Amino acid sequence: MKKNRKTDMIKEQTTMFGTYEFPTTEEIIDVYSKEFESYVTPKGDTTFGFWMQTLADLELLNLELNGLTNNYSIDSINRTVKLNGSIKELKLRIAHLEKVKGEKTLYTDLMDKFGDTNAYAFHNLYPYKGKFYPRIARTLINAFELNENSIILDPFNGSGTATHEASLMGIESVGIDITPIGTTIAEVKNELLFAKENALKFSISDLQKVFDLIEKKKWKHQNSLIHKLMLLIYFDTIDAFVRTTRYNRKGKVGLFIEKFNYIKNCYDKLIEIKNKFGLKFKKAELIEGDVLKLKSMKNMEQKFDAVITSPPYYFSIDYVGKDKIAYDYLGVKMPEVEGKYLGMKNEITNHPMYKDLPVKVIKYYEDLKDAIENIFWCLKPEGKCAIIVGDSTVSGKKIPTTIMTKKFCEEVGFKFEKLIFNPLLGARNRAIRGESIIICHK
Numbered sequence: 001m002k003k004n005r006k007t008d009m010i011k012e013q014t015t016m017f018g019t020y021e022f023p024t025t026e027e028i029i030d031v032y033s034k035e036f037e038s039y040v041t042p043k044g045d046t047t048f049g050f051w052m053q054t055l056a057d058l059e060l061l062n063l064e065l066n067g068l069t070n071n072y073s074i075d076s077i078n079r080t081v082k083l084n085g086s087i088k089e090l091k092l093r094i095a096h097l098e099k100v101k102g103e104k105t106l107y108t109d110l111m112d113k114f115g116d117t118n119a120y121a122f123h124n125l126y127p128y129k130g131k132f133y134p135r136i137a138r139t140l141i142n143a144f145e146l147n148e149n150s151i152i153l154d155p156f157n158g159s160g161t162a163t164h165e166a167s168l169m170g171i172e173s174v175g176i177d178i179t180p181i182g183t184t185i186a187e188v189k190n191e192l193l194f195a196k197e198n199a200l201k202f203s204i205s206d207l208q209k210v211f212d213l214i215e216k217k218k219w220k221h222q223n224s225l226i227h228k229l230m231l232l233i234y235f236d237t238i239d240a241f242v243r244t245t246r247y248n249r250k251g252k253v254g255l256f257i258e259k260f261n262y263i264k265n266c267y268d269k270l271i272e273i274k275n276k277f278g279l280k281f282k283k284a285e286l287i288e289g290d291v292l293k294l295k296s297m298k299n300m301e302q303k304f305d306a307v308i309t310s311p312p313y314y315f316s317i318d319y320v321g322k323d324k325i326a327y328d329y330l331g332v333k334m335p336e337v338e339g340k341y342l343g344m345k346n347e348i349t350n351h352p353m354y355k356d357l358p359v360k361v362i363k364y365y366e367d368l369k370d371a372i373e374n375i376f377w378c379l380k381p382e383g384k385c386a387i388i389v390g391d392s393t394v395s396g397k398k399i400p401t402t403i404m405t406k407k408f409c410e411e412v413g414f415k416f417e418k419l420i421f422n423p424l425l426g427a428r429n430r431a432i433r434g435e436s437i438i439i440c441h442k
């Protein structure tokens with residue numbers, strides 16, 4: 001008689017001595033995978049994205065839903081959300097849901113098209129050090145209820161993650177960074193959003209010629225986007241060769257062409273999504289400048305609805321790899337850039353609060369407080385502020401930057417709202433285990 005092996009399986013398994021018939025490995029896997037699927041696959045029409053993995057993600061979902069709608073409840077066991085009201089805007093903006101009322105969100109489409117939760121649009125143009133996650137920027141924009149009439153500032157804009165995300169969401173922004181390379185990357189990402197398809201048409205032999213011209217320092221192009229884009233791809237290519245022998249077979253030109261094609265491919269995918277959802281991108285203004293000199297910049301006082309930013313917090317300026325290659329190529333003097341970096345001033349005051357801290361940390365804290373005071377000054381009344389920061393270890397000492405940042409925010413007049421600790425999954429050492437998002441308002 002043929003037995004129903006699936007239902008009998010668990011009973012038959014209870015002995016070790018072979019007197020019963022045992023299920024096959026395939027049967028065991030089949031039963032358990034079905035059971036597992038019933039746990040992890042959300043059931044419902046408004047479901048969590050698979051990229052939601054931590055309790056911090058749950059808190060971020062709550063934060064953005066709070067900004068986007070006023071009628072919702074989260075079911076964290078079944079990984080679903082109950083929503084009332086219109087979903088049109090929510091579907092286009094939310095960063096943590098896979099489906100809203102049965103329809104795929106724009107974010108899910110970006111994930112699916114680009115195959116990555118962070119490398120969509122031009123976020124992956126260049127691996128700038130200390131970049132933050134685009135999803136966090138999007139979540140904060142939602143949480144702060146910003147729209148096409150708002151304007152955002154990132155005064156430590158680096159490679160422009162916040163400004164790029166704002167542009168993708170149709171929101172105006174200003175990004176300031178002290179480094180020419182950060183500003184250039186942010187500009188290229190920004191300009192690519194508005195580039196004509198023809199501008200990116202290069203044959204393989206064209207690209208070979210471009211590579212040669214750059215090598216000989218004779219590269220010039222009348223379209224400044226193309227001029228800068230090719231240089232960035234070149235720096236990235238050379239850096240890859242310095243780091244590993246893996247690309248030797250491809251050759252430098254081969255890798256340069258591959259990297260260009262990757263960007264062209266990102267462009268094509270993004271335009272497809274833009275047309276599908278009828279998106280309207282907004283240009284960002286990008287400034288190479290110093291956050292400590294914000295007050296001397298034109299029309300900055302009480303200009304912004306929100307600041308979303310992440311200051312440098314590793315206490316060392318480590319211009320390795322690409323940045324060094326870029327600065328050497330462009331003839332930019334590194335010490336001049338370094339001298340303007342947060343925490344690089346010459347004198348320090350002897351504040352009792354800082355006793356026992358290494359001098360470089362004291363210098364950094366003094367500048368950080370100044371920077372936060374400037375941020376407060378350029379926000380509108382009630383303006384929102386999110387600062388993403390982490391603690392690090394200097395000479396074996398834990399440096400409490402998160403709590404100091406919160407303290408500085410309150411000292412300059414901000415009202416503290418929330419601190420969310422976002423663990424760094426897969427952290428391999430004790431020094432940096434995650435980062436915190438400090439949220440406050442003016």
Ligand SMILES: C[S@@+](CC[C@H](N)C(=O)[O-])C[C@H]1O[C@@H](n2cnc3c(N)ncnc32)[C@H](O)[C@@H]1O
Binds near residue numbers: 131158178291311
């Ligand atoms: C953690 S990174 C920010 C990265 C950025 N969120 C991104 O996604 O690329 C900190 C940035 O602060 C910039 N910075 C340091 N000192 C500065 C200053 N005095 N004024 C403006 N920017 C500064 C650095 O150049 C660096 O790009």
